[in-house]
Amino acid sequence: MANLLGNIAPLELMCEPGDLGVTAQVRSPFTGEPTIYIYEKYPGGVGYSEQLFAGHSRLIWRALSILTNCLCDLGCPSCVGPVEEVGAEGKQYATTLLKGVLEVGSQQ
Numbered sequence: 001m002a003n004l005l006g007n008i009a010p011l012e013l014m015c016e017p018g019d020l021g022v023t024a025q026v027r028s029p030f031t032g033e034p035t036i037y038i039y040e041k042y043p044g045g046v047g048y049s050e051q052l053f054a055g056h057s058r059l060i061w062r063a064l065s066i067l068t069n070c071l072c073d074l075g076c077p078s079c080v081g082p083v084e085e086v087g088a089e090g091k092q093y094a095t096t097l098l099k100g101v102l103e104v105g106s107q108q
């Protein structure tokens with residue numbers, strides 16, 4: 001899921017992929033929960049973070065759309081990443097997580 005979001009976030013922002021970094025933590029020391037951070041690599045930032053935060057539901061929908069429309073079975077570089085990296089259930093896990101994020105977001 002982090003790989004996918006990291007790949008499409010620059011498309012949403014129309015910036016260079018190297019402008020952003022992505023990291024996933026099973027238990028973030030800041031949230032205490034599984035967390036994906038998408039951050040700006042420029043010191044102090046140039047506003048990309050605010051734009052992503054404001055449009056995060058569109059980013060999640062776009063990620064889910066890419067994932068569900070990808071013709072691979074288990075994952076590929078165009079979606080979650082190669083199956084050798086994400087495991088045989090990586091695509092399914094990412095799909096479940098994205099749907100869960102959208103469901104939580106719709107309840108708030």
Ligand SMILES: [Zn+2]
Binds near residue numbers: 075
């Ligand atoms: Zn794929």
